[in-house]
Amino acid sequence: MRSDRAAAAAGAIVLPLLALLLLAAVVAALLAALLRLAGYDAATALGALWTGSVGSTYALTSATLVRATPLVLAGLAVALAFRAGVWNIGAEGQLMMGAAAAAAAALAWAPALGHLAWLAALAAGAGAGALWAGIAAVLRRRFGVLEVISTIMLNFLALHALSYLVRGPLQEPFRINPQTSSIAQVARLPRLLPWIPGARVSWGWVIAVAAAVALWWTMRATAAGFRVRLAGANPSAARVSGRVDVDRVTTRAFLASGALAGLAGAVEVTGVTYALYENISPGYGYTAIAVALLARLDFLGIVATGIFFGALESGALAMQRDAGVPAVIVSVIEAGLILLALAAGLWRGSVGIRRVASPVIAGGGP
């Protein structure tokens, strides 16, 4: 029994690693082909990708892990929602609102709270994310609005709200740049590796990994996790069983998903940027969908795919700088991977099989 568990735990770590290596090989091949096609020097570009992502301690600790932190948290948000049968495409907006709330809380409360200011900022971020997701959750539950559409609309609204905030109420006192002033030292997350000079990765990374482990355990070992899995896997069966209030479970999962995405934004502000900008997120919430899907919605796997996409995006920026290859090419890779995995039927058994039309989509009603 014990050894079974040990084997399962080892499998949970080894299998994602193997898959990750395979993934890296596929991406390198795909990218090389794309670059050839577009007429770039593939060797130079891939070299830049390597050195800019994992080729040095500096790149690893100041670029890859820094970028992976919000990707893992937002990836967890997406995976939790998808597991519960909620198509939350709005991690991007929830992340932005979380970042805004964290910055506002840190600026307003840092003097009063002292060394607890960072905690208040993170809580405010998670709360704002949950609130932003809550709009879509209410629209879904009360009015049957497809959350795919409403969360996307809320993403655009968050973008405009952020643009208003950094030019209006939250703008720095000199009113020159569209951003807030820097948050106080007590509201910042400390560096994780202070003994390595220049390593920018903060304790936010630990928060992200801890969240992944906590979610993994919750889904596996608690009744709440079981209800979420049941409601997501087969809502009608869950409803008929009479033991699961599907509406309530999915709504709560939706809110928790928003809170995680909001936390991602808060961690970005308190751990990396220390201020709120208009373009605080280079599309983390959208990349997070690929992060979650490629991990097959497995919470521990998301740590691996999060690092993978963090490395890919950091490397892409280096590639743009050193080889002139547009960094947006990463989106093509991400989309290509999702489509390839769909075509290969990788998700039969997790999300690919979810063909049962939910009452919200099909109008069946219970």
Place this chain on the structure above:
Amino acid sequence: MSAEVGAFLEAAVRTATPLALAAVGETVVERSGVINIGLEGVILAGAFGALLGGFAPPGAAGAWSGSAALGFATATACGVGTAALFAFVAVRLGADQIITGTAINLLALGATGALYRSLYGAGGAALSVATAGPVVIPGLSTLPLVGRALFAQPVVTYLLYALVPAVWWWMYRTHAGLALRAVGESPEAAIVAGILPRRVRWRAVLVGGALGGLSGGALVLAQAGTFAEGMSAGRGFIAIAIVVLGRWHPVGSALAALLFGAASALQFLFQAMGWAVPYQLPLALPYLLTLAALAVGASVPTRRDDGRRIARRAGAPAALGTALPGGGWGNAPGRRGLSHRTTTRPADAP
């Protein structure tokens, strides 16, 4: 005052045109039981296609100097190509429609951005394309108030005027339209009636792709006059919301699109009237309106037995979002189709 209102109506129809084209296309797609979330990517691909065909490099002449007509042709082709990729994965392979659509959006965003930068440089000066200017219809355009709004528009708007009744007639008065709606309601019943659902869905998605591409073309050639990365800016999603609001009916979709065009055009009215609001508010208005419209227009609130309020979606095709029975490549009933009694597969998910 009436000059301002006239200009407002003109802007409303102009901004509604791309939305209406995409929404009418998506209506056809959704009536076949497929929801193409990738419409956003289809529109973006169409916009990029319009740039490919419509951009005239300075000094170049002859075959490569672009024209608006060529731009619309390449826009449509790019839209169809993108939709074909979606159809292959979601219809032929039977993968999840929402995930496939999301991937298509990501793909279109990355591919158009990367191609734009590598073909036309990293940006800076915006490229101007051959634009399709308004064609004033003599007589009708002198009607009071709505004359110029309806009859001094680019050709593509007039195409839309013809398209809406044509799609209505095709959908409700022909066998092919009946087959389309049958597949959207019950693929099994359609198979029994000798219809091949997979083929119907393929064609519907391609028609939607053509109109989505045309929509992107209208955005570039009749509205913006240039291409920018990610310029579809959520119009694909708004168009899907419009389909819901228009109750999956082509005429309803076109009218709902007009409402959204008016909301977008409000910012011009605000400027003209000199009202002081934060400039983000009119920009955010279409998205706000989408949410509000979906909340009031999309559903019929009902009470469940236990007294809880739930929402039932009004008028949606019954098989919307579901994969075809049987899966695989099969199409004919004898092979695999009817081995499943319903469209839904047992979910043996974790």
